[in-house]
Amino acid sequence: MTSLSPALDAHLARAQVTLFVAVEIVLPSATIRLLDGAGVLTFDSRTFTGRDPVYGVLGPIEPLTDGLDAEAPRVTISLLPPTNTAAATLAAPAAQGSAVSLWFGAVDTATGLVVDAPDLFFVGEVDVPTLRVGKGSRVLEYEVASVWERFFRNDEGARLTDAFHQSVYPGEKGLEFVTDVQRQLPWGADLPRPGAITDTRTGPLDYARRFGGADLV
Structure with missing residues (x-):
């Protein structure tokens, strides 16, 4: 065969x-x-x-x-x-x-x-x-x-920013208002994840509640 x-x-x-x-x-x-x-x-x-x-x-x-x-x-x-x-x-x-x-x-x-x-x-x-x-x-x-x-191929150029995110997923604006991340988010690792991040314009945001991105926080 x-x-x-x-x-x-x-x-x-x-x-x-x-x-x-x-x-x-x-x-x-x-x-x-x-x-x-x-x-x-x-x-x-x-x-x-x-x-x-x-x-x-x-x-x-x-x-x-x-x-x-x-x-x-x-x-x-x-x-x-x-x-x-x-x-x-x-x-x-x-x-x-x-x-x-x-x-x-x-x-x-x-x-x-x-x-x-x-x-x-x-x-x-x-x-x-x-x-x-x-x-x-x-x-x-x-x-x-x-x-x-x-x-x-590695991901050395990957960034947790709106510009990079939309370069991969055009029109997907889940990171549009995230201008300055104050807390470290684990990327590609199975580690505990924070429940909120900080945006310099709007203050602390519950990312899961506001953007529907519960899998990211």
């Missing part, structure tokens, strides 16, 4: 199978959908080609590696951009964080169609782009981190 669909699992048991890997990269200025070979395939309302007219073709895809205890799984994807302009766009700072998805599937050679539902085996985001230029060659390598990378 595998995680693949029954139809794809059965097709892979054949003596001869045509496999493919499809890659989607969602840049700020364009969405690139490429195959690891020639041809055109459509599945999941997406069309993938062997060559993008602007950004070129896929190069080698390094094997997926497991992360350590403080790292998320990663994969390295290579692109062969045909022009310096394309390479500059792919390596631009704005490309960092772009969503990347990889599928594995098979093609029915009798019909030329994708067999059932390809397996979405990796979802991540661009971490480090590296442009390697040599004599007669131009290779753009994307080191792509799994979406689990986000679990390692």
